[in-house]
Amino acid sequence: MATVALTPSLAELSPLRRTDTTLSVGIVGTGRQGRAILQELQQIEGVEIAAVCDVDPGRLKRATRRVRGLTGYATVEELLEKESGVQAIVIATPTHLHREPALAALEAGKHVYCEAPLAASVEDSAALAAAARKSDQVFAVGLLARSNPIYKLARSFFRSGSLRDLVSLRAQNFQKTSWRNTSPDPEREKALNWRLDPRISLGLPGEFGTHQFDAYHWFLGRYPTGVRGSGSVRVHKDGREVADTVACDLVFEDGLHLAWQSTLGNSYDGRYEVYSGSMASFKLAWTAGWMFKEADAPTQGWEVYANRQTFHNDQGITLIADATKLAAQGKLEQGVGLPSPPVHYALANFVEACTEGAEVNCSAEEGHRATVVGICASRAVTSGDDVLIDPELFDLR
Secondary structure (H helix, E strand, C coil): CEEEECCCCHHHHCCCCCCCCCEEEEEECCCHHHHHHHHHHCCCCCEEEEEEECCCHHHHHHHHCCCCCCEEECCHHHHHHHCCCCCEEEECCCHHHCHHHHHHHHHCCCEEEEECCCCCCHHHHHHHHHHHHHCCCCEEEECHHHHCHHHHHHHHHHHCCCCCCEEEEEEEEECCCCCCCCCCCHHHHHHHCHHHCCCCCCHHHHHHHHHHHHHHHHHHCCCCCEEEEEEECCCCCCCCCCCCEEEEEEECCCCCEEEEEEECCCCCCCEEEEEEECCEEEEECCCCEEEEECCCCCCCCHHHHCEEEEECCEEEEECCCCHHHHHHCCCHHHHCCCCCCHHHHHHHHHHHHHHHCCCCCCCHHHHHHHHHHHHHHHHHHHHCCCEECCHHHHCCC
16 A cells, blocks of 8 residues: 655645735634634734733733734723724634624624634524625634645545545544643633533534534535434543543435544544545545555556655655655655644635635635534534434524
């Protein structure tokens, strides 16, 4: 079996340059994801981060120190009122708190980038997607696979029939962490641990699964019709009710299954998705990707330019776009993997949509459908029952 590393073109990997137009951005939510977004926006030329917003004074203070002249606000209403020149708002609050600031930003005539999942309930998700559809503003959802250059390249291979007949889909998200945060203030500690509150948390299927399920939606052009799941607390026995280890089986109409597992108790092999067909398989791991060709798969011509590579027990070949150019420059090894985190490419696409009218890679409607699947998977885990994914849940009324 031959192994092919999927690496996009140099143009895909290059940061966007915005020298002719400046986009003024405000960020709502300065937790871990908000800080990551703040950092990546600073790498995109033509973006001016004008303000940040957070209810936590400590987080707000730390965020304002990251950018000279950055102003901090305690509420989104105050930010929108006092920063009328802000053109775009990035929502990076906890999932169940997306709706209010996103709707306020749209009503104020601002472009919106909202983290995924879109909301913690089907009702809130549908309301956001419906408001975005009625608005003239750009609305993008942070489902990162759709902007990831490696995933775009893999999807082009997939669409060309490289895998032939699909036989299996599987994925995992293993990350050894507790999801537990501490604070001397009981109320603040409760707010920090929203992911562990069963009343508002979508758990691992919602927070992690939604992103990976959507990669399959995008590749296949369709959605699962049902899901079963199970979960338990295997490691972090600190009184939590939200499972730290789960497994889901999502089924599509033609009988194809997606097996997905996630845990907070082990980090081996991290996060990836596998697409297996009768002629090849993909393994996509967010910052890298590989194709494993079957022995009887036809050659397509480009293999002769590939670099040989050992992958576990298999001798394979590495495919690097622009390989001959990189080799001439002595930079062949630099061609493997993403030079920036996946979120960078989603934010870059959002900036391009706001400043140049480009189409967003993940619309509010697609974000809503992915969120519905994540919510149904979460329900399957918490209930232990098979959950039908009713297509009517995708509708926006």
